[in-house]
Amino acid sequence: MHESDFERGFRNAPRLMALVLAALFIPGPRAQAYPIPPETLWGLTEEAEWVVWADVEEAWPLPKDERERAQKEDWESGHVARLRVREAWKGNARQGERLEVHWIELACPAPARFEKGLAVVAFLTHRAGKWRAVAKSYGTRYPASNDDLEAYRRAVTLARNAHEKWTQERIVGRGGNLEAARVDWQVRVSAHPATRWDGLYGLVPEGDSARAFYDGRVRTPVVLTGAQREQLARGFVERPPLDRALPMMLKALRGHADKEVDLRAARALETALTLDGPPGWVPRAFSLLRERFGEKLPPRRAPTQEELMTRMLRDGLSGPSHEELEGFIEEWTRFKQRHQLTPALLPLPVEPPVPGTGGDSPL
Numbered sequence: 001m002h003e004s005d006f007e008r009g010f011r012n013a014p015r016l017m018a019l020v021l022a023a024l025f026i027p028g029p030r031a032q033a034y035p036i037p038p039e040t041l042w043g044l045t046e047e048a049e050w051v052v053w054a055d056v057e058e059a060w061p062l063p064k065d066e067r068e069r070a071q072k073e074d075w076e077s078g079h080v081a082r083l084r085v086r087e088a089w090k091g092n093a094r095q096g097e098r099l100e101v102h103w104i105e106l107a108c109p110a111p112a113r114f115e116k117g118l119a120v121v122a123f124l125t126h127r128a129g130k131w132r133a134v135a136k137s138y139g140t141r142y143p144a145s146n147d148d149l150e151a152y153r154r155a156v157t158l159a160r161n162a163h164e165k166w167t168q169e170r171i172v173g174r175g176g177n178l179e180a181a182r183v184d185w186q187v188r189v190s191a192h193p194a195t196r197w198d199g200l201y202g203l204v205p206e207g208d209s210a211r212a213f214y215d216g217r218v219r220t221p222v223v224l225t226g227a228q229r230e231q232l233a234r235g236f237v238e239r240p241p242l243d244r245a246l247p248m249m250l251k252a253l254r255g256h257a258d259k260e261v262d263l264r265a266a267r268a269l270e271t272a273l274t275l276d277g278p279p280g281w282v283p284r285a286f287s288l289l290r291e292r293f294g295e296k297l298p299p300r301r302a303p304t305q306e307e308l309m310t311r312m313l314r315d316g317l318s319g320p321s322h323e324e325l326e327g328f329i330e331e332w333t334r335f336k337q338r339h340q341l342t343p344a345l346l347p348l349p350v351e352p353p354v355p356g357t358g359g360d361s362p363l
Helices: 005-011 014-025 042-048 066-075 146-171 178-189 192-202 226-238 245-252 258-274 282-292 307-319 322-338
Strands: 049-062 077-091 099-102 119-127 130-133
Touching: 005 322, 042 119, 042 146, 042 178, 042 192, 049 146, 077 119, 077 146, 099 119, 119 146, 146 178, 146 192, 178 192, 178 226, 178 245, 226 245, 226 258, 245 282, 258 282, 282 322
Parallel strands: 099 130
Antiparallel strands: 049 077, 049 119, 077 099, 119 130
16 A cells, blocks of 8 residues: 555645744744653652642732742742642642642743642642742643542552652662563553553653654663553553544554454544544554554654654644645545445543643643
């Protein structure tokens, strides 16, 4: 099979280069700083002094004169939120305790989000005499349901326990295997939609090309066992993703044969095409699905820096053009005909009450 026009269009979009250069070099709010490397719940839990589930009672900007004075000592000042602790998942915060968290409101990097009247899972560190959110927008999360809340609580507890166990083993002279514990954690939290990105980004960071573009950390490729892949597959089938976790999960499951995964992925792609403006990750998910169905694709090669930037813009900002979308729909229709597929739509997930945090952080 040949590469589709839609997939080719995503690799050859020189106009996008001009857009990203403008974003980086033209003065304005978005050019104030560079996006920070992504941070998952594993790293957030390790770095945070306190992890709390708390009510956001108030959030306000400092008066101009006070803000200017504060920024002379600490440029990351300007806004304050008052939190009232419901639960402490790490650290010694007490139920009902109130604390003030400081942050600066920037377009880029995306700031922490503190929305008055809502409950937030906040990863906090004390710096320059003030509480801050670790890793800005990655360090505040808003569960959409009690089920999501429990998924966050479980993910933080497992990560905290793994780090504490490793620390104790080192104290007594035993060499604990923190890397194995981390991979096990990543597989486990990937089963739930609320924490799935946090697990998969550690396993296959390149699967989220928009965020991996800003991540210069050197990583050792993760090799999963058959049992771990089966665990991922079961989580995928039970709750198939309709976001950028779809290509990430298919990448993690590459080479793991499972017809249920194939059919669920087809349903997920069919559903994604009903969304208003299908997202930029659709062509990669389609390529991975074609591969799972045994179709011959062009040999994979390492993308150039220009192609990585183009992919980042597509995934994180612009999405496909009208012409590219039409080309993809034609390719998708032919694919379904070739394999006699009639995928039913999946129910749409409940959106988080506050967008733009965690794996959904804007670029």
